[in-house]
Amino acid sequence: ETAVFQTPNYHVTQVGNEVSFNCKQTLGHDTMYWYKQDSKKLLKIMFSYNNKQLIVNETVPRRFSPQSSDKAHLNLRIKSVEPEDSAVYLCASSPGQYTEVFFGKGTRLTVV
Amino acid sequence: AQSVTQPDARVTVSEGASLQLRCKYSSSVTPYLFWYVQYPRQGLQLLLKYYSGDPVVQGVNGFEAEFSKSNSSFHLRKASVHWSDSAVYFCAVSMGGGRALIFGTGTTVSVSP
Numbered sequence: 001e002t003a004v005f006q007t008p009n010y011h012v013t014q015v016g017n018e019v020s021f022n023c024k025q026t027l028g029h030d031t032m033y034w035y036k037q038d039s040k041k042l043l044k045i046m047f048s049y050n051n052k053q054l055i056v057n058e059t060v061p062r063r064f065s066p067q068s069s070d071k072a073h074l075n076l077r078i079k080s081v082e083p084e085d086s087a088v089y090l091c092a093s094s095p096g097q098y099t100e101v102f103f104g105k106g107t108r109l110t111v112v
Numbered sequence: 113a114q115s116v117t118q119p120d121a122r123v124t125v126s127e128g129a130s131l132q133l134r135c136k137y138s139s140s141v142t143p144y145l146f147w148y149v150q151y152p153r154q155g156l157q158l159l160l161k162y163y164s165g166d167p168v169v170q171g172v173n174g175f176e177a178e179f180s181k182s183n184s185s186f187h188l189r190k191a192s193v194h195w196s197d198s199a200v201y202f203c204a205v206s207m208g209g210g211r212a213l214i215f216g217t218g219t220t221v222s223v224s225p
Contacts, residue, residue: 004155033212041150041200041220045212055212090155100146101206101213103155 002026004104006091012110013081020067021076021107023091032074033101034066035090043090049074078109086111114139114205118216125193126224133188133219135203143205145186146213147177150200159201162186173197198223 004025013019025032031050037043047066048055054066063079078085088106115138125131137143144163148156160171167179177188186203200220204213 035212041218043202043215043218045214048212092156100158100161103148103157105153105155 002028004091004093004102006089006104006107008107009105010108010110012112014112015082016080019078019081019109021089021091021109023074023076023104025072025091025093025102025104027093027095027102029093029095029102030071031094032068032071033092033094034074034076035092035103037088037090037106039087046076046089047074081109081111083111085109114143114207114214116203116205116214116216118201118203118219120219121217122220122222124222124224127195128192131188131190131193131197131221133201133203133221135186135188135216137184137186137203137205139184139205139207141207142181143207145177145179146204146206147171147175147186147188148202148204148215150202150218152199156202159188193221193223195223195225197221 007022033048034046035043046060065077067075088108090106091104092101094101117136146161147159150156159175160169162169162179170176175190179186200218202218203216206213
């Protein structure tokens, strides 16, 4: 099966902790993304990663950082979580020259 | 910069009725246009896309969309909805070349029996 896989599905943590989410795509795509979906279903791009070039949305707090070992993997680390980080984090990928984007099922983060 | 507006936050339709979801975009050039659907506790799934050519594009599950350059719109339609069409629908734009999609705020569709 080829798709975008995210782990874990859910994660509950306390304020100030560090968390890390994994994402792997088996579609052979060149570009990967992290989106944040808030409680109102609003989707915001956080990062784009293509050929080791990272494009960061300027509104993303610095406690968020993407980590990539190869073009099939793009993990997300949050250094010290805050309550407003509670959201669903969606990983996605796309072929380099095309624009169709394929999404994983998301990781739901709850910060207590 | 591009932006997308979905003016209807929530739409309720009866099963078997037709559905139209509105989407307007703002861009200096015609972007690539998409409709995605999100079922509960799922990621986003592509319904259809428009790059160029025929302004009416067909998608999965009987959905179609019509592009209008003059109106800067990309409205989604379905002739007869089923209860399983209850979901959140997102319109999105991109300038291509691997750049990220910019999403609208979504329209929640509820299909009543």
